[in-house]
Amino acid sequence: MRARGRAIVATRASADGATTRVMVNGVSGKMGHATACGVVKRAGFELVPYALTKRATAATTDVLGTEVRGVDVGEEDAGETLERAKREYPGFIVVDYTQPDSVNSNAALYVKHGVPFVMGTTGGDRERMLREVKESGNYAVIAPQMGKQVVAFQAAMKLMAEQFPGAFEGYTLTVTESHQSSKKDTSGTAKAIVASFNDLGCGFDLNDIELVRDVESQTGKMGVPEEHLLGHAFHTYRLTSADGTVSFEFQHNVCGRSIYAEGTVDAVGFLKRKVDAKDPKTLYDMIDVLKEGAMGEWVK
Numbered sequence: 001m002r003a004r005g006r007a008i009v010a011t012r013a014s015a016d017g018a019t020t021r022v023m024v025n026g027v028s029g030k031m032g033h034a035t036a037c038g039v040v041k042r043a044g045f046e047l048v049p050y051a052l053t054k055r056a057t058a059a060t061t062d063v064l065g066t067e068v069r070g071v072d073v074g075e076e077d078a079g080e081t082l083e084r085a086k087r088e089y090p091g092f093i094v095v096d097y098t099q100p101d102s103v104n105s106n107a108a109l110y111v112k113h114g115v116p117f118v119m120g121t122t123g124g125d126r127e128r129m130l131r132e133v134k135e136s137g138n139y140a141v142i143a144p145q146m147g148k149q150v151v152a153f154q155a156a157m158k159l160m161a162e163q164f165p166g167a168f169e170g171y172t173l174t175v176t177e178s179h180q181s182s183k184k185d186t187s188g189t190a191k192a193i194v195a196s197f198n199d200l201g202c203g204f205d206l207n208d209i210e211l212v213r214d215v216e217s218q219t220g221k222m223g224v225p226e227e228h229l230l231g232h233a234f235h236t237y238r239l240t241s242a243d244g245t246v247s248f249e250f251q252h253n254v255c256g257r258s259i260y261a262e263g264t265v266d267a268v269g270f271l272k273r274k275v276d277a278k279d280p281k282t283l284y285d286m287i288d289v290l291k292e293g294a295m296g297e298w299v300k
């Protein structure tokens with residue numbers, strides 16, 4: 001089956017002679033859909049009109065007029081789908097926004113079929129995934145946070161920890177993160193930022209991150225607007241000195257999905273350049289994308 005809008009997308013994409021083709025796995029979900037819309041809007045990018053999904057019920061997803069057919073990973077062989085896309089959309093890059101329980105198997109699948117990928121999905125065994133992908137030499141951007149401004153904050157915390165290790169020794173850290181109630185895991189971003197706070201001397205246990213998933217707390221004390229209950233990320237990191245006389249609070253509150261979708265599309269462009277240049281470094285995170293000056297790519 002061919003997508004309705006494919007001819008239009010292909011015409012526009014081929015105009016500059018540098019098409020970047022993108023398959024968005026999990027396209028029927030919130031992040032997959034937002035990212036696919038970003039791919040369609042980005043000049044020179046072409047959306048592959050089929051993608052891996054989990055439920056056969058998610059047969060097709062409309063992406064700004066392009067229909068993307070869901071290929072049920074349970075019914076059709078996912079590897080065969082990737083091989084077909086390699087023939088029909090040479091050089092395509094995968095974006096994965098599926099679910100934490102698919103992270104490791106999907107990453108292994110992309111490696112097996114030699115497909116470069118941007119992994120936005122959180123959770124799973126991260127260490128194993130990073131090790132396996134690095135050893136394979138498969139090109140990938142893997143990051144629990146694609147929102148570039150949040151990544152800049154994440155990078156600042158990392159730099160602070162590198163420059164001033166132990167600076168917050170004796171301080172008590174509390175971490176609260178609120179997300180839509182469908183979110184299955186603890187925020188991957190919060191975990192990454194806590195790692196820097198621990199390097200600063202906080203000694204915080206990841207199990208002590210307070211997860212807020214109930215609507216009453218979200219609309220009440222967290223102040224999440226009702227229209228964003230189904231897609232938000234409100235994070236607060238609070239540091240208090242041992243005697244209680246000094247405190248610091250870091251907060252990033254995101255409503256909606258666009259900040260992540262924009263960053264993901266930029267990550268795709270970054271990865272395509274790395275693949276085309278046959279860069280010897282193959283595994284990247286979003287801090288690498290930012291460092292390369294990709295902050296403003298989205299608006300180009």
Ligand SMILES: NC(=O)C1=CN([C@@H]2O[C@H](COP(=O)(O)OP(=O)(O)OC[C@H]3O[C@@H](n4cnc5c(N)ncnc54)[C@H](OP(=O)(O)O)[C@@H]3O)[C@@H](O)[C@H]2O)C=CC1
Pocket residue numbers: 025026027028029030031032052053054055056058073097098099100102119120121122123143144145146147182183260
């Ligand atoms: N890195 C970042 O910046 C961000 C990361 N995320 C992460 O992205 C992930 C997705 O979030 P969100 O979009 O809100 O979740 P959703 O539940 O809205 O979407 C997930 C989608 O993945 C599909 N899916 C599940 N398993 C598979 C599989 N094995 N293969 C293919 N498709 C599959 C689901 O299909 P079906 O409906 O058929 O089950 C669904 O369409 C989460 O891990 C979240 O934490 C979210 C925001 C930003």
Ligand SMILES: O=C(O)C1=N[C@H](C(=O)O)C[C@H](O)C1
Pocket residue numbers: 122144145146179180183186187188189190231232233
């Ligand atoms: O599921 C989400 O929504 C988000 N997931 C990522 C995470 O786990 O940190 C990024 C952001 O918090 C939104």
